[in-house]
Amino acid sequence: MMGLAAGEPLLRISSVVKRFGGFTAVDNLSLDIAPGEFFALLGPSGCGKTTLLRMLAGFETPDQGAITLDGHDIAQVLPHERPINMMFQNYALFPHLTVEGNIAFGLKRAGMPKDEIAARVAEMVALVRLEGLEKRRPDQLSGGQRQRVALARSLARRPRMLLLDEPLAALDKKLRESTQAELLEVQRRLGMTFIIVTHDQEEAMTVADRIGVMDKGRLVQVAPPRQLYEAPNSRWIAGFVGDINLIEGQVAARQAGHFTIATPGAGTVVASQVPQSDTSSVCAAIRPEKIRLSRAAPHDPKAVNTFTGEIVSAGFLGSASVYSVKLDQGASLRVAQANATRVAADEFSVGQRVDVSFAPDDVVVLDR
Secondary structure, rough: OOOOOOOOOOOOEEEEEEOOOOOEEEEEEEEEEEEEEEEEEOOOOOOHHHHHHHHOOOHHHHHHHHEEEEEEEOOOOOHHHOOOOEEEEOOOOOOOOHHHHHHHHHHHHHHHHHHHHHHHHHHHHHHHOOOOOOOOOHOOOHHHHHHHHHHHHOOOOOOOOEEEOOOOOOOOOOHHHHHHHHHHHHHHHHEEEEEEOOOOOOOOOOOHHEEEEEOOOOOEEEEEEEHHHHHHOOOHHHHHOOOOOEEEEEEEEOOOOOOEEEEEEEEEEEOOOOOOOOEEEEEEOOOOOOOOOEEEEOOOOOOOOOEEEEEEEEEEEEEEEEEEEOOOOOOOOEEEEEEEOOOOOOOOOOOEEEEEEEOOOHEEEEEE
16 A cells, blocks of 8 residues: 555545444544544444444444545455454454463464564564463453553554554553553554544543544544543533533623533533633533632632532542532532641531632633
């Protein structure tokens, strides 16, 4: 295949549709993936993300639209003829083959000379840090080691793109976190394009350069992790990605630099952000960690975004404590406070009267 021009996407998905009977799994979806990008597809079960991945791998064929890699249409190309490999959730290792045998399997099928196979297998073993385990079979390996064998086997033929379908789902939390870092390191070292499907938001935020959030077969928002978290483009995205407080209201006044929202559950909320449309019905969204908690004090009429309420629940999560505060106006807010010291000198308790406050800059205004 010819090289790409500067700025051209490696992968282009154009208006792709995939139906199963009367059900539309992928609905008019378009997306560009850059060379060397680590892209994550995130979404609830049944949203179409695995179906999209299977179309890229060649296991499913689009009903409409085009999929191009390096500028060439691959929608009708057989899976084994594509410069794309897929790593499955269950790893699909051959139980009777050793680590070496599993990694070498695809290379032998491709007719690579024995000396080249040996060199490539040794390269892959070193890449995923499996030295000394070459002669073991899968049942003699830990879950994390089997995951590395599957990764090495997927990378051995040096594909242009690697597809990963929930690759870390079977690992426990601490092993999953360490494996995420290793996966990211391997991708950076190879400079290869990775596309990962996951339902784990934290995993997507950790490894991806950009995240595409899917719902009902469509891409709802595509953005880098920080932008997706700090600037969701809809109520649905705000509620799906991370934890957030949503306060419905009406725009009461617009002024230079800020405007006010009248809410039945919290009173007047002041925001710096201007709504994207002229609609009067909006939602003020505030992340729990952006809210400050303090002991209730006499009301200051000049205070902005300061509300009084009562703590109705409290949870200790190690790095943070999470409180639910019922405001006097009726709304309930979740507040996350970092536990910066070992002994909490300023700990709050259930039933305590408190003030909650947040800055106008921390209010995300959503009008859809």
